[in-house]
Amino acid sequence: MKELSVPDELTGMTRAGRDEMARQLARDELKERWSLMSLTLPGFMLVLFVLALPLAWLCWLSMFDASGALTLANYERLLKPVYLSSFLVTFQLAFCVTVACVLLGYPLAYLLSQLPERASQILMAFVLLPFWTSVLVRTYAWLVLLQRQGIINNGLLSMGVIDQPLSLVNNFFGTAVGMVHVMLPFLVLPLYDKMKNIDPLLLSAAANCGASPAQAFRQVFLRLSLPGLTSGITLVFVLCLGFYLTPALLGGGKVSMWSMKISDTISLFGNWGAASALGVTLLVVTFGLLFGLRKLFGLNGGGKR
Amino acid sequence: MQGNIAIRDVYKTYGSFKAIDHVSLDVKAGEFLTLLGPSGSGKTTLLNVLAGFIRPESGSIKVDGQEFLSLPPHKRDIGMVFQSYALFPHMSVAENVAYPLRLRKVAPAERTRRVLAALENVQMGHLAERGIHQLSGGQRQRVALARAMVFEPKIMLMDEPLSALDKNLREHMQLELKRLHQRVGMTTLYVTHDQKEALTLSHRIAVMNKGKLAQLDTPDALYERPVDRFVAGFIGESSFLNVDENSDSVCFQQRVLKLPVGTAAKAPGKRLLLVRPERLQWQPGGDGLAMNRIDAVARDVVYQGDSFHVGLLLPDGSELVARHHKGFRDVPVPTPGSAVQLWLHADDTLLVADSA
Amino acid sequence: MLKLNQSVTPTQITHGQRLWLYALVALILAFLIIPCLIVIPMSFSASQYLEFPPREWSLRWYRAYLGSSEWMAATWMTFKVALVATILSTVFGTLAAYALAQAKGGLAKLVEGLLMLPMLVPIILVAVGVFFVYSRTGLNNSITGLILAHTVLAMPFVLIAVGNGLQGFDMNQEMAARSLGASRPWAFLTVTLPQLKLSICSGALFAFIASFDEVVVALFIVGGDSSTLPRKMFANIRDQIDPTVAAVSTLMIGLSIVLLVAMQYIKKQEGAQQG
Numbered sequence: 001m002k003e004l005s006v007p008d009e010l011t012g013m014t015r016a017g018r019d020e021m022a023r024q025l026a027r028d029e030l031k032e033r034w035s036l037m038s039l040t041l042p043g044f045m046l047v048l049f050v051l052a053l054p055l056a057w058l059c060w061l062s063m064f065d066a067s068g069a070l071t072l073a074n075y076e077r078l079l080k081p082v083y084l085s086s087f088l089v090t091f092q093l094a095f096c097v098t099v100a101c102v103l104l105g106y107p108l109a110y111l112l113s114q115l116p117e118r119a120s121q122i123l124m125a126f127v128l129l130p131f132w133t134s135v136l137v138r139t140y141a142w143l144v145l146l147q148r149q150g151i152i153n154n155g156l157l158s159m160g161v162i163d164q165p166l167s168l169v170n171n172f173f174g175t176a177v178g179m180v181h182v183m184l185p186f187l188v189l190p191l192y193d194k195m196k197n198i199d200p201l202l203l204s205a206a207a208n209c210g211a212s213p214a215q216a217f218r219q220v221f222l223r224l225s226l227p228g229l230t231s232g233i234t235l236v237f238v239l240c241l242g243f244y245l246t247p248a249l250l251g252g253g254k255v256s257m258w259s260m261k262i263s264d265t266i267s268l269f270g271n272w273g274a275a276s277a278l279g280v281t282l283l284v285v286t287f288g289l290l291f292g293l294r295k296l297f298g299l300n301g302g303g304k305r
Numbered sequence: 306m307q308g309n310i311a312i313r314d315v316y317k318t319y320g321s322f323k324a325i326d327h328v329s330l331d332v333k334a335g336e337f338l339t340l341l342g343p344s345g346s347g348k349t350t351l352l353n354v355l356a357g358f359i360r361p362e363s364g365s366i367k368v369d370g371q372e373f374l375s376l377p378p379h380k381r382d383i384g385m386v387f388q389s390y391a392l393f394p395h396m397s398v399a400e401n402v403a404y405p406l407r408l409r410k411v412a413p414a415e416r417t418r419r420v421l422a423a424l425e426n427v428q429m430g431h432l433a434e435r436g437i438h439q440l441s442g443g444q445r446q447r448v449a450l451a452r453a454m455v456f457e458p459k460i461m462l463m464d465e466p467l468s469a470l471d472k473n474l475r476e477h478m479q480l481e482l483k484r485l486h487q488r489v490g491m492t493t494l495y496v497t498h499d500q501k502e503a504l505t506l507s508h509r510i511a512v513m514n515k516g517k518l519a520q521l522d523t524p525d526a527l528y529e530r531p532v533d534r535f536v537a538g539f540i541g542e543s544s545f546l547n548v549d550e551n552s553d554s555v556c557f558q559q560r561v562l563k564l565p566v567g568t569a570a571k572a573p574g575k576r577l578l579l580v581r582p583e584r585l586q587w588q589p590g591g592d593g594l595a596m597n598r599i600d601a602v603a604r605d606v607v608y609q610g611d612s613f614h615v616g617l618l619l620p621d622g623s624e625l626v627a628r629h630h631k632g633f634r635d636v637p638v639p640t641p642g643s644a645v646q647l648w649l650h651a652d653d654t655l656l657v658a659d660s661a
Numbered sequence: 662m663l664k665l666n667q668s669v670t671p672t673q674i675t676h677g678q679r680l681w682l683y684a685l686v687a688l689i690l691a692f693l694i695i696p697c698l699i700v701i702p703m704s705f706s707a708s709q710y711l712e713f714p715p716r717e718w719s720l721r722w723y724r725a726y727l728g729s730s731e732w733m734a735a736t737w738m739t740f741k742v743a744l745v746a747t748i749l750s751t752v753f754g755t756l757a758a759y760a761l762a763q764a765k766g767g768l769a770k771l772v773e774g775l776l777m778l779p780m781l782v783p784i785i786l787v788a789v790g791v792f793f794v795y796s797r798t799g800l801n802n803s804i805t806g807l808i809l810a811h812t813v814l815a816m817p818f819v820l821i822a823v824g825n826g827l828q829g830f831d832m833n834q835e836m837a838a839r840s841l842g843a844s845r846p847w848a849f850l851t852v853t854l855p856q857l858k859l860s861i862c863s864g865a866l867f868a869f870i871a872s873f874d875e876v877v878v879a880l881f882i883v884g885g886d887s888s889t890l891p892r893k894m895f896a897n898i899r900d901q902i903d904p905t906v907a908a909v910s911t912l913m914i915g916l917s918i919v920l921l922v923a924m925q926y927i928k929k930q931e932g933a934q935q936g
Contacts, residue, residue, distance in 0.1 A: 018314070022363035025374060029360045040772050041758035043753035043816055047775050050813040051782065082840035104689050111686045114670065124919075126690040132917040132924075133697050134874040136891050137910040140898050141696035144703065144907075149710070151699065179913075181696060203671035219712030242783020244877050249898055259785035266789060267881075279786050286783060358836055376837045379848075391837035395855045404851075405841035452841065462840075 034089040055283065062276035074277035083261065083278070090258040093172065094240035097179045101236050105187040106179070106229065110221075112188075113195035124192075130186040140245045142178040143169060146250075157294040170252025183239060187232040194228025195221075225296070238286055258282055307334040307369050308459040308492030310355070315364030317350060324350040325361065326516035331445040332494065337486050339495045339503040341539070342513035348496045349638055351513070355494065357381055368459065381460075384453030384491075390445045390464045391439045398424070398448050399433040405456040423455035424448075426485070443474045450482075456487065461493040467502065479505050500540050504528075512536050513661075533660040537579045545627045546578040548597075548656070555656065558620070563597055563651035575659040584653040585627045587636040597654050599647040601625055613638050617645060699915060700788065704907035722908035732893065732905065739890040742804065745871040746811035753812070754819025755857070759849065761820075762827040780817040784877045792881040802883050810878050812932045815868035820869060826860025854893075859931045866920055866927070873916070 062074050077083070108127070112120045130138060145151050146169035155167040168174050198221060206216035244259040251257070258278065264274040310332035317325040323440060325347045325449050332338050340348035353359040353367060357378030366373040373381060393401050399420055406416045424430040427447040437445065446466060453461060467475045483506055486493060497503055503510050504524045512519040512527065512535075516644060520532045531537035549556040553570070556562065557578060580599075595636075601617035606629075613629040615638075629638050639645050665677040676683075704722055706715030726732050754776075761773050779787060791810045792801070800806030830853065838848035854861075876891040888896075890909070897906045 018363060018365075021365055021374070025360055025362065028375070032360075033764070034747070035766065036760050036764055037772070040757040040776070043757045043776055046753065046809060047778060047813050050791055050794065050810055051779055051787060054773060054794040055782070055786065057793065058786075058790060083934060104692070107682060108686055108689050112681060121689065123686075126694045127923055129917065130693050130697050132870060132921045134891065134910075134913050134917070136874065136876055136894055136898070137700065137913050140906060141700050143898065145696060145699060181693065182692060186837055197712055200671040207672045211672075213670070213674050216672045222760070242785055244783075244785045245895075249895070259783060262785050263880075264790060266809050267791070272793075275789065279789055282783055286781070290781065356836075356840055377844070378836075379842050379844050381840075383840055385837065385840035387833050387837060389831060389833050391831065391833040393834060393838075393852055404838070404843075406848075408842040452837075456842070635911075 005303065055279075059278040059280050061272055062280045064273065076282075077274060078277055078281060086256045086258055086261050089172075089256055090241060093176060093179065093255065093257065094237050096176050097183055097240050098233055098237045100176070100180045101183050101187045102229070102233065105184055105232070107190060108184075109191040109195055110225075111190045119277075127185050127188055130181065131189070135182055135245050137149045138181055139178050139249045142174065142246075143248060146174050146177065169250055170254060172251075172255055174250045174252075175247045178250045179240060179243060182243075182246060183236045186232045186239065187236050190235070191225065191228045191232050195225050198224045229295070234266050234290065237293075238289055241286060241289075242282060308332075309334045309369055309376060310367070310460065310492065310494075311365075311367040312351075312355075313365045313367070315351065315361045315366065316346055317347075317354060317359065317361040323516045325354065328513075328518050330511055330518060330521055332492055334492055335481075335490045336508045337493045337495065337506060339497060339507040339510045340513055341497060341500060341510050342519075343498055343539075345515070346513040347516040348498075348513045352464055352494060352496050355460075356383060356385055356462055359553035378465075382458050382481075384456070384461045386446075386449050386453050386461070386463045388468055390449040390466075390469075392445055392448055392452075394437045396437070397433070398429065398435050398437065398440070401437070401448060402452045402455050404452065409456060419455055420451075423451040426454070426471060426489075427451045427481075442470050443478065446470065446478065450485070454491075455492075459492065462493050463493065463495045465497055468497070468499070475502075476581055482506060504540070514539075519660075525643045527634040530655070531579065533658040534577060534579075535660045537657050542582050542626065544580045544582070544623075545578045545657075545659075546580060546619065546623050546625065547621060548576065548578050550576065557597065558600060560598065562654055564651045564654055564656065565597055568656060572656070572658065576656040577659050579655040580625060580649060581653065582626045584626045584649060585625075586648040586650070587629065589648045595651045596648045596649065599625070599649060601645050601647065603641055603643055603645050606638060606641055615639060615645075617647075700907050700910045701914065704904065704911040705905075706904065709903065718778065722903075722905050723903045725903070726908045726912075729905070732909070733889075735888055735890045735893045738804070738888075739873055742807050742889065743869050745808050746815055746872040747865050747869045749808070749812040750815035750819050750868045751861060754816045754864060754868075754918060755823050755861055757816070758820050758823035758827060761852070762824065763832075776820055777817050779814050788878045788881045791878055795882060800882075801815040807879065807882050807889070811875060814875065814878070815871045816869035818871060819861075819864035822864030823857060823860045826857045830856060859927050863924060863927050866924055870917070870920055874913075 063072070064068060112123055112127075115123065143150075147153065148165040148167070150168070151280050152168060153162075156162045157165065159277045168177075202220050202224070203216050207213070211219065242259055243257065244263065247255050247257040248260055248263075251260075259282070260279045262282070265271050265278065312331070313329050315325050315328050317323075328347070328351060329484075340351060342348045350359060355359050355373070357373075357376065361374070364374070368381075376592075381526065393404070396404070400421055402420045403416055406419060411419070421430055421433065424433055427450050429444060429447045429451060432440070432444065433554045437448075449466070450570050467478050470478060479502055486506075494505075495506060507524060509521060509523050510527055511521045520527060527536060527540050531540065538624050540546075546557065548562065550571075554561045555564065555576075558608075562578070585599075589598075599619075601619050603615055604618050605614070605616040607614040607616075612631065615627045617625040617627060617631055619625060628634075662755060666675045668675050669679070702714060705718050706917065707717035707719035707721060708715070741771075757776055758770075761769055787810075795801040802848045834852050834856075835845075837850045838852045838903070843851065874891060875889070876895055879889040879892040880895065890913075894906055894909055897903070
């Protein structure tokens with residue numbers, strides 16, 4: 001057993017010296033890593049203070065009632081019809097809007113991705129302008145369009161198509177239309193990106209193998225665009241669940257979305273227990289859907305060829 | 306300015322993978338030393354440890370007596386050339402080369418002079434105002450060189466700088482690098498996986514395998530006296546044949562092998578007979594007593610222009626490669642399937658350890 | 662010009678066979694663009710009620726907007742908040758993106774997840790959470806509170822934009838700079854940052870519009886004496902006050918167009934840079 005203070009012939013370092021060196025290296029490595037991560041500190045602290053802690057606090061709150069006792073009453077209350085119908089409406093709306101976006105968005109993304117560069121850039125402006133325009137402005141425009149004395153009703157009346165103005169807004173329909181308008185770019189843009197990357201040679205190859213254009217489209221293009229489509233669907237659905245602005249303005253109070261219930265429960269009733277329970281439920285469903293759908297579609301769209 | 310490097314017992318792991326497994330070596334001041342090895346051998350990792358971008362778990366690197374490992378990269382006074390050149394695209398050629406001088410607060414007039422001198426050194430003086438994207442690969446490499454040398458660092462580190470160039474340009478640049486080093490003479494550590502490049506450029510070569518140093522020697526020592534199968538196989542063409550080792554002699558095809566003076570009679574572990582194709586002779590020649598005979602059967606005979614590549618099979622199943630030059634009038638080119646006798650001089654009969 | 666029997670797809674479909682697709686897409690594009698543009702001509706209507714097309718043209722609603730101290734205060738406040746929030750989120754986001762691009766391991770993933778959280782959480786929950794915390798820390802009636810909230814909402818955009826820019830950046834350049842004698846911060850400032858300019862700008866544009874258009878959080882938090890522009894618009898729309906909102910909307914559409922054009926310009930520069 002060599003003495004710790006005797007230098008090693010090969011390396012000229014003592015065993016103690018070597019260990020000290022190793023410790024110093026480990027310390028330097030740690031210091032470097034921490035100073036790099038500290039760059040994220042301002043952002044991290046902000047998000048912690050503004051978002052993460054409040055949400056955690058809300059979760060905590062939801063489990064206590066007005067007197068301060070631990071309880072599940074807040075969650076039990078969610079089973080009442082008024083809340084259940086709100087869940088139902090929210091899901092119905094999200095579902096309808098998502099389906100509409102797929103039906104409208106897929107052909108749009110398809111054509112945009114197949115057109116030559118100049119044409120698709122010009123047409124893309126029609127998708128980008130709504131995307132960059134404030135949701136408030138767009139929702140206002142729909143209000144103006146769909147009102148009883150709105151543009152669409154006036155136009156239809158003057159053309160004699162109808163005698164009475166249609167009730168196009170302040171209901172489920174109007175809200176859905178407004179939301180489709182907001183959500184469509186969220187589906188089209190990522191889908192367009194994915195579609196652009198599909199190699200046209202694959203379609204030619206399918207045609208060479210004897211497939212009809214419809215078959216080639218179904219078996220090659222559609223399959224390959226599926227990952228983009230599923231991630232778009234996930235995004236749109238989840239966004240619809242938590243959406244506040246458009247239903248608040250176009251729903252006329254008749255479309256009682258989850259988010260509006262949360263807002264009302266606080267601003268009108270000051271009932272933090274109920275509101276936080278609603279909020280936690282929304283959060284859980286949102287994240288559950290995000291991760292669940294990602295796993296589901298990830299398994300399907302990922303490796304298959 | 307000296308530039309002696311003493312690398313001692315450097316150890317670096319990534320999880321359970323040993324990237325550098327207790328490597329020690331000395332680089333003399335002014336020497337051109339190449340780290341040669343396949344990918345994953347640890348040569349690039351070692352270079353990056355020297356540069357300061359990777360920190361080892363333990364070990365020591367002393368440059369002129371000063372411990373390097375406690376210095377951050379920008380205090381180590383090294384010049385580094387990357388495989389991707391890593392030039393700054395938002396600066397011109399001259400601005401790129403001036404960058405290290407600006408950092409060292411060199412006065413503008415002096416700076417311009419040195420930048421121009423450095424560019425002239427690599428024949429790029431006339432392109433000083435160009436943008437980087439306007440340069441070809443070879444030109445970019447030269448700018449990278451000039452930038453790394455302009456502040457006269459103690460040590461140059463080069464990480465496969467020529468591998469992105471095409472063959473002709475690469476060979477041309479190899480010679481230029483060699484001349485440059487002869488002119489300027491700073492300690493250079495060069496990483497490559499190309500053994501021809503290593504042989505061309507280096508004073509000494511450190512062959513690395515799986516994180517360990519296999520052999521550190523001059524090019525001809527590595528070629529003539531490789532220490533094991535890996536080094537022998539990595540440098541130059543070679544065939545390995547089985548031998549029978551008894552208590553007092555080494556036998557091949559039931560004949561006692563005549564070995565070079567100084568070959569160890571016994572060695573730990575299995576040894577193999579290393580045969581370089583160009584050393585095989587087709588006739589015993591005058592010095593018959595010093596020749597070893599090899600019996601084999603010719604399998605493929607391939608015309609290569611200046612010679613024939615002959616692949617042979619031995620009775621025990623091992624393969625042998627030989628070359629037949631068209632000048633061998635006395636011995637005709639063997640036909641596939643025919644029995645062949647080849648001769649190996651004792652001095653060319655090398656035994657190497659069979660490495661895993 | 663357009664030959665109807667020219668085949669245009671890899672599977673030999675002609676223009677003629679695809680006319681139905683062109684018609685459908687034209688309708689969809691109309692659906693998308695009309696609401697954005699319809700408000701513009703209506704804002705020039707002279708009457709008290711919204712009408713299309715306007716019977717009389719007038720600038721009265723613009724004058725109402727520019728002349729109203731309330732509207733102007735709200736506009737000014739929104740710009741202030743958006744500007745500061747953009748600066749803060751761009752700086753913090755860029756630093757964070759840089760650190761996250763180089764760090765590996767569990768901690769980095771956790772930090773990244775947290776910084777992206779504002780994008781995943783429904784905005785109503787962000788608003789409620791912020792309201793809750795602010796009411797306990799007295800930030801509920803302050804412009805600082807609003808700025809901090811908007812910064813948090815905008816940071817994910819900057820992270821994504823700068824993160825993408827860093828992916829296309831050769832880190833060897835920074836290592837080269839360090840080997841030449843630059844300390845790590847100096848190498849970042851002189852080599853990496855100049856090349857990230859475009860990504861940072863696009864992140865900043867996203868951050869600005871995110872803050873400027875933000876309504877829901879602004880509904881819950883009052884930023885001092887006046888509310889933000891979107892909040893005032895929301896109240897006006899809901900309470901059906903007057904078409905001043907149309908004029909403000911038109912101006913906001915103008916802002917969107919400016920930002921969109923700026924974004925396209927940046928994209929083009931980026932394309933050229935990589936070429």
